[in-house]
Amino acid sequence: MTGQLQPHIDIALRHGREGSHPTAIPRLEIGVGQATEGTSPCLYRSMICFILQGAKDVAIHDNLLRYDTAQYLISALDLPLSGQIHDDEDGRPYVAVSLTLDPALLADIAATMPAIRDTDTPGSGITLNPMTQTLRDTLLRLLTLLDAPDDIPALAPMAERELLYRLLQGPQSRLLRHIAQPEGALGRIRRAVEWIRDHRDTRLRIEALCDTAGMSRASLHRHFVALTGLSPIQYQKQLRLQEARQLLLAGDRSASDVAFAVGYESASQFSREYLRQFGAPPMRDMRQLRHSIGNLAIN
Template sequence: MPSALSTLRETILRHASEAHTQTTLPGLSLFRTECQTQPVDCIYKPRLCIIVQGSKQVVVGDRIFTYDAEKYLIATVDLPVTGCVTQATPESPYLSLSLDLDPADIASLLLSTGATPPETHTAPGLAVSTLTEDLLCPMARLTTLLDTPDDIPVLAPLIKKEVAYRLLQGEQGALLRQIALADSYLSQISRAIAWIRDHYARAFDIDTVAKIAGMSTPSFYRHFRAVTMMSPLQYRTRIRLQEARKRLLTDGEDAAEAGFAVGYESPSQFSRDYRRLFGSPPARDAARLRATTAPELSGIPADL
């Protein structure tokens, strides 16, 4: 009988025809690439990510996370990250999948199990842990529902609940619980993150966002940095620059237009920040990206 990992590998090979395949199973995405990729900037939403072949590196702030088929990655808040596939060949392509995490589903599961211990500390909103058979098996059963789509409406919610239960029982269970608790530090920081993402082009002070989170300014700053691995202003800058890069590539705006559109008042400051993050000035970077035909630069596999 094939192992859960080999079952996942075969299922992804059958159903992932592109770099990023959004499946008919709600919240489940498949990824496939036959070569290493250049670093790509994107936003990770709350999700579980599992690699079944190959490896990947994800950078958040000044932290580097590396994982492969022996580990899983979990994100619990919206985080701007830089990711790249580090191991993939045509003979042994990189294969992975992600499953969105729904706070309401996790809250319902916590209520049914009574597993709501008090919060003790604030942890980073992204973590990598050892992948176990207890988690692999339900993920394999969930993914193979793609072969029997008529079963998805009935069986997928049940298996997703089992996946969430296994995560809650695993190394990152305490972190996952904080997604569902309305008064947890993670939920408070998530409210602030949502506001910053909606208003990234506006000037704001830390006191304003701390009030949105329902925290004192010193406490908010400390917990925000612990969760996102960057300061609130650094977080806003990352969001601004990612949006500006998208505008340069897809809307054809020049550097000055893109900078003003995302909230910069000084073109020189925009250029300095852009170069610091992406390695070259806006116009040069955009020209390089337009000139390449590499699939990893098209924006499709940003969540690989």
């Protein structure tokens, strides 16, 4: 498998760097990293992720999913998850490519394909699927454009369309079509998720969320939990805690300042929930994180 993906890896390493960063191709990101100890929070966008080297564990619905170069992942909506990356068996770093999904583009491509009768709501907002040689070849054509930046405006849209077309022919065609339907259950939950993201630092108002999604309270709760593995309130809490961790790591703000900045009304409640989420109080967690980052830099 490594030989088949070596051209992809070479391009990704030429244009990527430690962490996850956007490329010159719209919506395309490259992620590079060393193996991590234990899981850490991560926000998955609505995207397709292809691992080129190494592997990753993702926890959702109390299930641990591991995927590597033999699978690709589809995330149907923004999901706050826990993840852990792994080097490959020879100790080479994790390398991945992700493409944020454009629902309008998916809908446009799906309209050119035979219709599928499907009224069922997807059972989960995240799936793993077997990688194919056709997808590897199509992905390489898209990545190759990073070495020819002048060609990106004209050719990247065509390469992206081809990749999405191949994905729509695959086992998750129904899920991808649901992403393209704004008035389906998935589309309504996507709107609810967007509302929570935009109002994550204020008290969650279920009535406003129901109005945004166009769903009853019972229907909203049922579909939200099915797709994200969390209730709306739990989802907002995950977003707040992830943002708080980033704010603490980025500066010298106190834990109480950060707590109020992300929407907590009580610093003590923030500290309790932070401890449950990350396994250590805020400032101790920061010391441990900075120590780990320092060790990586030295190595």
